[in-house]
Amino acid sequence: MKKLLVAAALIALSGQAFANEDADVAKKVYNQAFGRGCGACHDVSPNPNLVKNINEGTLDEKKFAEVVKEGRGGMPKAIGAIMAVPAVQKAGLTEDQIIDVLYKYLKHKK
Numbered sequence: 001m002k003k004l005l006v007a008a009a010l011i012a013l014s015g016q017a018f019a020n021e022d023a024d025v026a027k028k029v030y031n032q033a034f035g036r037g038c039g040a041c042h043d044v045s046p047n048p049n050l051v052k053n054i055n056e057g058t059l060d061e062k063k064f065a066e067v068v069k070e071g072r073g074g075m076p077k078a079i080g081a082i083m084a085v086p087a088v089q090k091a092g093l094t095e096d097q098i099i100d101v102l103y104k105y106l107k108h109k110k
């Protein structure tokens with residue numbers, strides 16, 4: 001029983017470490033993609049505020065992934081620039097994984 005509890009605690013802990021690492025990779029993407037980061041445009045109005053739109057429910061993950069992959073209007077196709085961020089390559093994330101991680105990071109970004 002004790003062994004089981006220790007194993008469960010270890011699994012819980014490693015899950016958390018993984019989540020923190022993911023958030024770190026997402027932060028690097030937000031700050032480094034395209035050389036100047038997503039924030040160079042998205043932290044400036046009138047460009048869409050991604051954090052606000054995600055939390056207000058007007059930008060779901062499907063639409064987020066679509067715009068990141070295809071671009072839209074003044075928004076350049078971004079998936080190539082995202083995959084080129086060294087932290088993404090180091091973490092070995094796929095396109096869909098980094099999009100998911102980035103979406104979750106933005107949802108909780110202050």
Ligand code: HEC
Pocket residue numbers: 029030033034037038039040041042047048050053058059063064065067068072073074075076078081082102
């Ligand atoms: C050169 C400036 C610029 C950069 C850099 C940029 N974006 Fe954008 N983005 C825009 C503009 C402008 C729009 C609005 C496009 C439109 O609807 O015409 C937009 C729209 C979006 C949308 C849709 C928002 C919504 O609420 O519908 C997403 C998602 C998005 N960008 C993600 C990103 C991510 C992720 C990055 C970094 C990898 C990034 N953008 C980098 C300019 C930029």
